[in-house]
Ligand code: 13P
């Protein structure tokens with residue numbers, strides 16, 4: 001999705017790192033309690049140093065929902081996270097994304113028109129009232145709203161298991177809430193969670209929105225408990241089983257920590273599989289001297305390596321691919337938005353229209369209730 005970020009003034013682009021840090025610190029002091037800066041774990045250290053709260057996408061959505069007193073929430077993360085914060089916060093609160101180009105390529109893989117077409121196609125071959133849409137947090141607000149309207153919920157990498165259990169396994173009045181889930185946009189999180197819950201490969205089908213009925217036939221739809229939208233994260237899809245094998249040869253007693261956006265053949269090789277928060281906790285819990293190979297975004301891996309010098313921590317992808325969109329948030333953009341707020345302007349405000357927001361909130365609040 002194209003979003004236009006204005007070019008920053010020279011004052012920001014030519015300033016030294018020390019000057020930028022001073023600008024951010026001064027603006028933070030001037031804004032005081034009116035300001036809350038949230039930092040996702042994949043942010044640069046330079047930016048994270050100024051975050052009032054750090055978290056995974058689930059934790060940050062909870063914090064955004066709880067901090068009713070903050071007038072400005074500067075979200076150092078990506079667009080879908082800022083949208084979720086806008087949905088969950090009050091009308092007196094304004095959410096700001098320091099760089100509008102900080103999107104998420106995975107979220108962009110499930111656009112609402114394609115989703116609506118898929119829903120219509122499925123309704124022609126199956127009882128659509130027995131299908132629940134579930135979307136990963138990494139999706140646009142209009143997709144979350146679609147899910148809310150159709151009785152489904154949002155999930156994150158830390159609660160996908162609980163949300164799919166709620167949808168497909170819990171009994172309500174003697175039957176499950178749904179026979180099938182249409183899961184957006186990350187096929188890997190959906191498949192990994194499906195296997196974790198005991199579903200077989202034959203019960204999970206890939207729904208490719210480029211083809212009619214997702215490239216499936218009515219019988220395949222009928223046999224599937226999980227219809228997995230064909231989306232992925234290009235950062236996490238890079239991790240391969242041979243990276244794990246190479247790490248294990250060099251570190252026979254080491255621990256492998258894997259984010260569930262990785263492909264299933266990597267996830268099965270992990271000692272711990274979990275969200276960014278779960279990965280951080282596993283590193284903290286490992287005894288001193290442990291070697292840890294981590295399959296997630298490199299800014300987080302490098303930060304963990306610096307914070308735990310008593311452990312040997314490496315990114316499992318030798319080419320250490322960063323998330324290019326997360327990395328758009330940098331000190332010049334942070335200094336610019338904060339100084340603008342001090343001057344009484346609100347740049348890059350992320351707003352979700354009222355109807356979309358009310359339905360997206362239904363889907364987000366269902367998630368918060370389930371987990
Ligand atoms: P977490 O939910 O683990 O923070 O992951 C968000 C994300 O974008 C991972 O790519």
Ligand code: SF4
Pocket residue numbers: 078103104105106107138233234235236261297323324325326
């Ligand atoms: Fe999106 Fe992947 Fe970046 Fe996460 S790491 S924000 S899923 S592109």
